Amino acid sequence: MGISRRNFTALLGSSLLGGSLFSSTLLARGNETLFASASQTSRGLYELLIIDQQGALRFRHALPARSHHIAAHPQLPLLAAVGRRPETFIDIVNYQSKQLIQRIQSRQGQHFYGHAIFSPDGRYLISTENQMSTGDGLIVVRDVHDNFNTIKQFSSAGIGPHELKMMPNGRTLVIANGGIHTHPKQGREKLNLSTMQPSLAYIDSLSGKLQEQVFLTTEHHQLSIRHLDVNSQGRVGIALQYQGDKLDDMPLVAFHSQGEAIRLVKAPTPINHAMKQYCGSIRFDQSGETVAVSSPRGDLITFWTQNGDYLNSIKTTDGCGLTATSTKSCFLISTGRGRFYHYDVSTKLKRRISLELPKGIHWDNHLSNIS
Amino acid sequence: MSLKHLIKSILLAYMLLTYSSVAIAEVNPEQWLKLNQAVINDHVLPNYLKLAKQSAELKTSSTQLCQAPNSVTLEQTQTSFINMLNAWQRIQHVQFGPIELLMRSYTIQFWPDKKNLTSKQLNLLLTEANPATLAPEFFNTASIAVKGLPAIERIIFTDEPLKTLQENPFHCQFLQAISGHLLTQTENTLAEWQTYKQEFEYLSSEEGNYESAQEASIDLMKAQVEPLEIIRDLKILRPLGKTAKAKPRRLENWRSKNALQNMQHNIQALHHMYSGVTAYNLSLLMREQGEVGLADDIETQFKSIETGLSKLPSPLSKHLQEASVHKQLLHISEQISQLHSNLEKSMNMLELQLGFNSRDGD
Numbered sequence: 001m002g003i004s005r006r007n008f009t010a011l012l013g014s015s016l017l018g019g020s021l022f023s024s025t026l027l028a029r030g031n032e033t034l035f036a037s038a039s040q041t042s043r044g045l046y047e048l049l050i051i052d053q054q055g056a057l058r059f060r061h062a063l064p065a066r067s068h069h070i071a072a073h074p075q076l077p078l079l080a081a082v083g084r085r086p087e088t089f090i091d092i093v094n095y096q097s098k099q100l101i102q103r104i105q106s107r108q109g110q111h112f113y114g115h116a117i118f119s120p121d122g123r124y125l126i127s128t129e130n131q132m133s134t135g136d137g138l139i140v141v142r143d144v145h146d147n148f149n150t151i152k153q154f155s156s157a158g159i160g161p162h163e164l165k166m167m168p169n170g171r172t173l174v175i176a177n178g179g180i181h182t183h184p185k186q187g188r189e190k191l192n193l194s195t196m197q198p199s200l201a202y203i204d205s206l207s208g209k210l211q212e213q214v215f216l217t218t219e220h221h222q223l224s225i226r227h228l229d230v231n232s233q234g235r236v237g238i239a240l241q242y243q244g245d246k247l248d249d250m251p252l253v254a255f256h257s258q259g260e261a262i263r264l265v266k267a268p269t270p271i272n273h274a275m276k277q278y279c280g281s282i283r284f285d286q287s288g289e290t291v292a293v294s295s296p297r298g299d300l301i302t303f304w305t306q307n308g309d310y311l312n313s314i315k316t317t318d319g320c321g322l323t324a325t326s327t328k329s330c331f332l333i334s335t336g337r338g339r340f341y342h343y344d345v346s347t348k349l350k351r352r353i354s355l356e357l358p359k360g361i362h363w364d365n366h367l368s369n370i371s
Numbered sequence: 372m373s374l375k376h377l378i379k380s381i382l383l384a385y386m387l388l389t390y391s392s393v394a395i396a397e398v399n400p401e402q403w404l405k406l407n408q409a410v411i412n413d414h415v416l417p418n419y420l421k422l423a424k425q426s427a428e429l430k431t432s433s434t435q436l437c438q439a440p441n442s443v444t445l446e447q448t449q450t451s452f453i454n455m456l457n458a459w460q461r462i463q464h465v466q467f468g469p470i471e472l473l474m475r476s477y478t479i480q481f482w483p484d485k486k487n488l489t490s491k492q493l494n495l496l497l498t499e500a501n502p503a504t505l506a507p508e509f510f511n512t513a514s515i516a517v518k519g520l521p522a523i524e525r526i527i528f529t530d531e532p533l534k535t536l537q538e539n540p541f542h543c544q545f546l547q548a549i550s551g552h553l554l555t556q557t558e559n560t561l562a563e564w565q566t567y568k569q570e571f572e573y574l575s576s577e578e579g580n581y582e583s584a585q586e587a588s589i590d591l592m593k594a595q596v597e598p599l600e601i602i603r604d605l606k607i608l609r610p611l612g613k614t615a616k617a618k619p620r621r622l623e624n625w626r627s628k629n630a631l632q633n634m635q636h637n638i639q640a641l642h643h644m645y646s647g648v649t650a651y652n653l654s655l656l657m658r659e660q661g662e663v664g665l666a667d668d669i670e671t672q673f674k675s676i677e678t679g680l681s682k683l684p685s686p687l688s689k690h691l692q693e694a695s696v697h698k699q700l701l702h703i704s705e706q707i708s709q710l711h712s713n714l715e716k717s718m719n720m721l722e723l724q725l726g727f728n729s730r731d732g733d
Contacts, residue, residue, distance in 0.1 A: 271474075
């Protein structure tokens with residue numbers, strides 16, 4: 001059963017409408033919730049699309065190439081569409097004036113990995129990048145107030161940094177060092193699968209100093225730490241991608257709290273098999289208690305507690321993008337077939353959201369809630 | 372080149388581009404619908420019907436075996452097993468729809484079993500011989516490793532199956548229980564397809580599982596294209612091993628000596644889906660779109676793989692380490708790769724994207 005666009009508004013909860021009118025920060029960029037994602041059109045072109053709560057297409061921006069994650073500025077109506085590996089652009093778009101503000105180019109010899117975040121104060125754009133000559137991972141900080149000029153860059157403490165998030169203290173970055181060495185000259189080929197050493201790194205965003213780093217055991221060294229999310233308690237959820245033997249039955253989700261070891265968790269055997277060794281995105285719900293993990297190769301989304309207990313799974317063809325709504329235990333899911341679904345883990349109700357979209361849109365890897 | 376000439380050649384190139392891009396029309400929704408209908412009605416449903424039938428036969432013969440365990444009833448059960456296995460190999464490529472529910476696909480056949488779970492868990496159950504494990508309810512929650520074809524194979528294709536079954540009636544009872552569970556699964560799959568097939572009966576839908584006939588074709592075409600890689604990687608290359616000696620016990624169903632037949636059924640089923648469904652099929656669709664050359668190539672490749680497989684000695688497990696067999700299998704695996712790449716090419720030409728995030732994620 002699908003649901004009408006009008007219901008979609010109700011589903012997303014009244015809580016996000018109340019209160020926000022009085023918030024000056026939200027006034028600056030409007031008080032409505034929007035959803036943004038990179039996409040591919042039926043003609044094979046890449047676009048940043050913004051959908052409103054009614055499921056209507058509000059803005060489409062043509063991208064120079066495929067991008068991955070869309071970061072929203074915390075105060076201003078700005079989005080950063082980050083080029084996917086090995087692209088070298090980030091488009092900064094004002095979605096109210098519907099303008100491309102700036103196309104950031106990575107420095108000579110560097111490229112992006114598809115992820116960036118704005119600092120909570122809105123001053124900096126922080127991205128993961130590849131130093132191509134050495135293959136070393138970089139964290140690059142750009143000044144939003146100064147035309148996005150790079151003000152510093154430092155090591156990510158690993159190879160192939162991918163998603164990064166800010167810890168609740170607003171200062172420490174948590175970085176997924178995927179461990180996989182690639183070089184644009186060899187396309188997307190993975191060059192070091194036998195020696196890869198993924199890690200989770202906590203780095204002070206001001207000093208660039210490594211505060212804590214956790215690795216996986218030798219047995220698990222081919223589990224690429226790729227995507228992550230963090231809740232308000234500092235609990236980090238991690239989505240993994242296994243690079244080893246096709247028949248291995250490895251844990252594909254992990255959790256971490258600073259000062260502890262990584263906790264690898266596994267779904268029940270048939271589900272774990274069905275996840276096809278690959279997770280594409282991970283998000284906490286609004287409460288930070290429930291976690292959604294997408295496995296697009298297996299057409300599955302699995303749900304977990306923040307403690308790492310497996311809850312259940314739903315089939316969603318080519319589903320990958322995930323975002324929390326303003327209601328506890330609820331998620332929006334976007335799919336490569338151009339669909340949006342709303343899922344409530346507590347009621348186990350999955351509902352399709354009608355979208356007003358051109359035909360043949362493929363939603364790319366990540367979905368962002370701009371609220 | 373003068374400016375005039377330059378403009379002229381640009382115009383000419385533009386005209387050529389425009390011409391070539393309209394030369395092959397987009398596949399229309401009616402064509403997709405026709406393909407879906409033909410493949411569902413003349414390929415998917417008959418194959419599930421056959422699977423349920425063979426499953427019923429296996430249930431019957433295993434019941435008879437347990438009533439009177441002798442060489443005749445054993446042989447009958449072994450034959451029924453092979454028939455059901457073959458029927459499964461002819462529909463294994465369909466991984467969507469009712470077969471996905473309750474992880475039925477894994478239930479019917481959990482393979483490859485790298486950690487030897489079937490052996491470990493089955494032996495435990497057979498040793499414990501707890502009557503509760505014979506109840507249908509037990510199978511709802513039992514491990515996938517003990518409730519499918521591999522578990523049955525271990526019971527009836529051991530060294531001395533008759534002796535074991537005669538001495539341990541519980542083994543036979545458990546065999547009967549698994550057969551009963553499989554029958555429920557295959558009958559339910561078939562019954563649910565009677566409803567699910569409706570998803571393939573419309574051109575477009577707001578409420579259905581698929582938005583359009585074209586989207587419904589994606590699931591069918593995934594079943595057409597993707598299993599080839601699994602056959603190549605798991606059924607051929609993995610048993611051959613990378614450097615060391617070939618490992619016959621990595622072959623699928625080496626116990627019942629059916630590894631080669633499995634692959635033959637797999638390829639024949641994919642071939643049937645491609646061009647054997649008379650009402651309409653992918654090959655005909657490609658021809659309508661002007662892709663006659665590619666359609667012919669794919670047809671030739673299917674035939675050549677079938678011929679290659681038919682020339683291999685059986686049981687494959689006995690001959691796997693022979694140099695000539697090794698060479699033949701490598702050749703077949705290369706042919707499968709080429710066939711796979713041609714089918715992928717055909718999907719591109721028909722502008723059917725089989726997966727976005729699932730195929731090219733990051």
